Amino acid sequence: MIERRPRVRFMGALGLVVLAAGAASATEPRHAEGRVHPGAPSASTPGVYAPYAFLVGEWNLVAESGGPALGRATLRWGPERSYIWYASSFLDDGKLVPHFEGILVWNGVRKNLDMLIAMDLRGGRVQERGSVSVESDGSVLRDITATYSEGVQPLGLPPAGPEGTTAHFRQTFRAAGPNRVLTAALREEAGRWVPTFPGSDHLAMERRPGGAR
Secondary structure, rough: OOOHHHHHHHHHHHOOOOOOOOOOOOOOOOOOOOOOOOOOOOOOOOOOOHHHHHHHHEEEEEEEEOOOOOEEEEEEEHHOOOOOEEEEEEEEEEEEEEEEEEEEHHHHHHHEEEEEOOOOOOOOOOOEEEEEEEEEOOOEEEEEEEOOOOOOOOOOOOOOOOOEEEEEEEEEEEEEEOEEEEEEEEEEEEEEEEEEEOOOOOEEEEOOOOOOO
């Protein structure tokens, strides 16, 4: 069974988070032991990824009311902006601990982004699969189903049995300026949407100083 720690659960619930704006060279994703190629998106990013460009960058995740960072989310362009690489870490006593990693890719039939993320980086027994789309008001919706292997215990549920189990989450992102995004993470429970954890419906992402734009 994967060890359950509050901060791990926090970031896993979000599964989530973000994309940005910047210079003009194509980039490659940053891997744990690889080189970092600074992102180059801008507010006028052309093409199918333009509505998501405001999210590309490196962000601290905090309570909407403020306070210390709870985790970090990073989204970077793939080569020639062919996809968006997305990773998240949680803070454990001030130390960054990688939590999940995956990609967002344009779907030319549904006209949104497909998302596939490995949420368990210590064995790969949990994945999140779903879509990222733009709402009529310009906000971004992430609608995902998490799949848990036998023995893994999802937040608020018993450990998965031999057949595994799933949970349904959704998250919204709304720009509140060039360096701040308001976000809310919800879980479907008994046919209704509830906060994934206390306070998850009132979160914010703040661009890290010096982070790629």
